[in-house]
Amino acid sequence: MGNITFNYSNSFIKCHQVENMKPLIEVAHGLLHRGEGPGGDFTGWIDLPRNYDKQELERIKESANNIQRDSDALIVIGIGGSYMGSRACIEALNHSFYNHLPRDRRRGPNIYYAGNNMSSDYICNLMDLLEDLDISINVISKSGTTTEPAIAFRLLRKYMENRYGKRESNRRIYITTDRHKGGLRTLADREDYISFAIPGDIGGRYSVLTAVGLLPMAVSGIDIDRILEGARDAMDEYSRINIDENISYQYALARNILYGQGRYIELLINYEPHLNSLAEWWRQLFGESEGKDGKGIYPSSANFTTDLHSIGQLIQDGRRNLFETTIYVENPRRDIGIEADDFDIDGLNYLSDKTVDFINRKAFEGTLMAHTKGGVPNLIIKVPRLEEYYMGKLIYFFQKACAIGGYISGVNPFDQPGVEGYKRNMFKLLGKFES
Numbered sequence: 001m002g003n004i005t006f007n008y009s010n011s012f013i014k015c016h017q018v019e020n021m022k023p024l025i026e027v028a029h030g031l032l033h034r035g036e037g038p039g040g041d042f043t044g045w046i047d048l049p050r051n052y053d054k055q056e057l058e059r060i061k062e063s064a065n066n067i068q069r070d071s072d073a074l075i076v077i078g079i080g081g082s083y084m085g086s087r088a089c090i091e092a093l094n095h096s097f098y099n100h101l102p103r104d105r106r107r108g109p110n111i112y113y114a115g116n117n118m119s120s121d122y123i124c125n126l127m128d129l130l131e132d133l134d135i136s137i138n139v140i141s142k143s144g145t146t147t148e149p150a151i152a153f154r155l156l157r158k159y160m161e162n163r164y165g166k167r168e169s170n171r172r173i174y175i176t177t178d179r180h181k182g183g184l185r186t187l188a189d190r191e192d193y194i195s196f197a198i199p200g201d202i203g204g205r206y207s208v209l210t211a212v213g214l215l216p217m218a219v220s221g222i223d224i225d226r227i228l229e230g231a232r233d234a235m236d237e238y239s240r241i242n243i244d245e246n247i248s249y250q251y252a253l254a255r256n257i258l259y260g261q262g263r264y265i266e267l268l269i270n271y272e273p274h275l276n277s278l279a280e281w282w283r284q285l286f287g288e289s290e291g292k293d294g295k296g297i298y299p300s301s302a303n304f305t306t307d308l309h310s311i312g313q314l315i316q317d318g319r320r321n322l323f324e325t326t327i328y329v330e331n332p333r334r335d336i337g338i339e340a341d342d343f344d345i346d347g348l349n350y351l352s353d354k355t356v357d358f359i360n361r362k363a364f365e366g367t368l369m370a371h372t373k374g375g376v377p378n379l380i381i382k383v384p385r386l387e388e389y390y391m392g393k394l395i396y397f398f399q400k401a402c403a404i405g406g407y408i409s410g411v412n413p414f415d416q417p418g419v420e421g422y423k424r425n426m427f428k429l430l431g432k433f434e435s
Ligand code: PA5
Pocket: 079, 080, 081, 082, 140, 141, 142, 143, 144, 145, 146, 149, 203, 204, 205, 206, 288, 416
């Protein structure tokens, strides 16, 4: 069946550097698992793959079935950790052109995202698109007060009520928020919306395996039981304190060693467009968790071979302050062969017995050699194939590495105090009354 693997043999990291850091990992592991480190009240995600609410999971599946039955489109309203994880999985596990396929060739309705920006153009254009479609909405906000999703929800709720009337509109609105508090919870209770709870001890960017991520995923036809199965196996494998048996901790350590050597930028690389949104989710996870107290690797990403034709030059020959982490998918879901051509004007007949995936693999191998030769450390994560099980596992792999890495570098990986800065100024400029 295969497993996710991690390899740092192209990173110039020496064995003794790893050995020296082992005690730190052990301390970080202990703090995290006992809930005694900074932000220890937000570690509910560690046991979540086993400790989830089984009845709620059944309700999620039931709601997903209803949305699939009565909607042409689902609008997922949320920002940051409230939508990036589900989007990553939906794009990794479905057809590359999911929204454009005829309805009978895909498992769920179209999926659109709102409330993740404040562009007036975007929301108006989205409303244009919805005119001829039957829609449902899933509003996701743990705090229930975040401005971007709140604005999108207010506008789309009005739109729905005008179109369907209040009763039918309320039936098509699904809320995912804190169980007890926040404006969205109050609204859900008042309007009797179907609602799901985000556990209090799980923060936004660690919440993808709760209803936050699982409902939109299930609507798109993803097997969420398999996602949780992968996460469960990850929970066991990546809880081993012995770093030689724990690739998630190896990744955390390797990043930390490279950061200590002045590698302040990490590029998450993929060779598979299905993974572009996973990189967005990963950037938020690591950026918001580690970037504080004057510290933090800048998490960036590049999609190869596309970006080899844009920033490839800089990676190969530019300032040596970055390292790459490549997620390589070993088996594509589909492949296609190159046929010989009588005239061979494009000069591609030398590839005539090869498949596109084979060529992609050679691009990966060639790039790895070139970038390593250029002095760029490379960490490699290999995923057997893009299936639910491995996505569940990969998500947990990164979450665990992020939390452990945060503790090694001495920050609280579960808060985000810096995000308040822009909000304070914006509210002041908007004349918001602060009670
Ligand atoms: O990781 C986090 O906590 C944040 O990125 C939040 O997910 C994001 O700010 C959205 O917050 P909320 O779900 O409260 O609307």
